Amino acid sequence: MTSFWSYWIIGLTSLFLVGISWILLANRRRDETQTDQTTGHAHDGIEEYDNPLPAWWFYLFVITIVWSIAYLIVYPGMGNYAGLIGWTQEKQHAGEVSAAEQRYGELRSRYLAMPVEEIAQDPAVRKMGMRIFGNNCAQCHGADGKGRFGFPNLTDDDWLYGDSPDAIKTSVTQGRRAAMPAWGIFWGTGVSLR
Ligand code: HEC
Structure with missing residues (x-):
């Protein structure tokens, strides 16, 4: 990102944070007493009491503002600023991929080396296949693989x-x-599913 857009985002975000804090504080009334006083406008006979915001509600707003500032210090968000802990989605993805690689890598290379006809007879693989199908394919092809309008039936001979x-x-x-x-493209780790 060019430094202009970085400062643009930092500027707008800061302005917004200051703006909402100002709106919150400027509208705050300290007297907690309930009154019968209304704001003065009536709509179809409905009037609005002029009471202060309940304290729990006010502090919830304060917490969200403080939270967002802390978040923007720890995580990236302010333009090009990388955040204190250096989190990036690429690092998180790479971490998840290598964890999956450790967990399933050996199993996968074992089955990748076997011909499909042979794997298809393996009861353990059929069970795994059923779960993988349920998670990734059933939303289109149906839980029973029979498809529906626009999505082919995978259980027939057609x-x-x-x-x-x-x-x-x-x-x-x-x-x-x-x-x-x-x-195949979801195995974007250099390991291709041939
Ligand atoms: C987003 C919906 C969707 C998902 C998810 C999906 N499919 Fe498909 N699949 C289709 C459609 C639509 C076709 C038909 C393609 C065509 O007509 O060109 C198809 C075709 C197929 C075919 C070819 C069928 C034939 O008659 O030749 C197979 C095999 C298949 N899918 C298996 C799977 C498997 C296994 C998964 C899960 C890993 C999966 N599909 C996930 C929508 C989906």
Whole structure:
């Protein structure tokens, strides 16, 4: 980000924080006594009491403002300022990927080395496949894989792109023309799902 836009964001964010603090404090009344006094305007016979904001409500606002300032010091948000702890989404993603790699890497390379016909017979893999399907595919193809309007049935013998292991692998990893996403790209760690 160029320094102009960085200062632009810092300026607007600070102005906004000062602005809401000012609105909050400028409208604050200290006398906690309830009155029968109304603000004076009536709408369809409905009037508005002129009482101070309850203290818990006022302090909730104060807490959110203090919280946002602390947040903007610790995390990035103020233009190009990186934040105290140096958090970035790239680092977080890389951390999650390497944790998954440690947890599943060995298992995955074992199955990647096996031919599809063989894996398809393995009861443990079928169970895993069912859970992976439930999490990633069922929203389109249905929990039972039978599809619905616009989403093909994967349990019948009618295939759009072929039923060979290679054709199905291509469907899953590269995606297909309609709304079938390419799942291979989600393994963006240099490890390709061949
Ligand atoms: C966003 C919705 C969506 C999700 C999620 C999705 N699919 Fe699909 N899938 C489709 C659509 C739509 C098609 C048909 C593509 C076409 O007609 O070009 C398709 C086609 C397919 C095909 C080819 C079917 C044939 O007849 O050749 C296979 C195999 C497949 N999907 C498997 C999966 C698997 C496995 C997953 C989960 C990893 C998955 N799909 C997730 C929408 C989805």
